[in-house]
Amino acid sequence: MHWNGFTGAIANDSIGLSIGYSGTGWIWVAPDSCVPRYLTNTATSITIPAGTLQPGTTYEAALSYSRMTYSASNAIPHIDVAAFLGKTADFTIKTTGSSSGGRFTIWRVLGNGNFGLKLHGTPGTSYTLLSSTNLSTWNVRMTLPAPFDGSVTFIVPPAAQGPKVFFRARSN
Numbered sequence: 001m002h003w004n005g006f007t008g009a010i011a012n013d014s015i016g017l018s019i020g021y022s023g024t025g026w027i028w029v030a031p032d033s034c035v036p037r038y039l040t041n042t043a044t045s046i047t048i049p050a051g052t053l054q055p056g057t058t059y060e061a062a063l064s065y066s067r068m069t070y071s072a073s074n075a076i077p078h079i080d081v082a083a084f085l086g087k088t089a090d091f092t093i094k095t096t097g098s099s100s101g102g103r104f105t106i107w108r109v110l111g112n113g114n115f116g117l118k119l120h121g122t123p124g125t126s127y128t129l130l131s132s133t134n135l136s137t138w139n140v141r142m143t144l145p146a147p148f149d150g151s152v153t154f155i156v157p158p159a160a161q162g163p164k165v166f167f168r169a170r171s172n
Contacts, residue, residue, distance in 0.1 A: 002045040003063055012068035013041040019053070019061045019093065021120050022149055024105060027059075028052055053095050054103060056122065057150070064088040102127050102152070102169055115156040119169050121146045126172040129154045131165050143172065 006015055017039065020026040030039040030046055039046060053059060066086035075081045102121030110116050121127055126145045130138040144152045154169075 001048060005044045006041055006065050009041040010067075011041075012071070014064075014066045015039055015041055015043055016064040016066070017046060017061070018064075019048070019059050021105065021151065022058075022060055024118070024120070024151060027105060053093070054120075055095050057095050057120075059093040059095075060090070061093050062088050062090050102146070102150075102171060104167075104169070105151075107167075110155070113158045115158075117154040117156070117167055117169075119146075119152045119154065121150050121152060121169075121171065123148050123150045127152050127169045128172055129156070129167060129169050131156070131167050133163075133165055135166055138168070141167075 001017070006013055009015075014031075017030045018026045019028045028048065030037045064086055065088075066084045068082055069085050070081070070083040072081045102119040102125075104117055105120050106116070106118035108116055117129065119127055123146050126143055128143040129141040131141050132138045141156060142154060144154065146152050152169075154167075156167075
């Protein structure tokens with residue numbers, strides 16, 4: 001991906017790129033020190049690794065330029081303070097190709113003890129959730145259609161989880 005440079009960038013300026021699904025948060029960000037994935041303030045491009053974006057999918061993206069306008073380490077005892085001015089360009093990315101394969105984007109234990117799995121797939125495609133305790137025998141749990149945004153949320157009750165369980169989904 002390529003963009004115009006940050007004109008007049010200085011040492012404390014930054015550039016950030018975020019890509020995600022509508023309403024579900026970011027799936028890929030740069031910079032990301034946990035990966036590590038770096039993006040210098042003079043960068044004009046970055047390579048998104050193969051397989052990160054699914055074929056035939058529309059993503060929301062944001063490219064942000066930020067300039068630190070104030071920084072103080074003693075303004076409030078034991079607290080660093082910084083102020084930034086920034087500009088963000090929001091845009092969409094549409095990948096080519098087709099795929100009915102889905103990808104789990106969120107998995108967590110819900111407040112009621114159920115396990116929630118969110119899958120992003122192809123709108124209009126149905127997905128079947130399967131579970132296994134040994135990775136050999138797979139049991140069908142449920143089948144749900146992906147609506148217009150391609151997101152499907154599977155809710156699995158605690159009794160169906162067992163002491164150790166693995167999940168996968170398949171398109172129908």
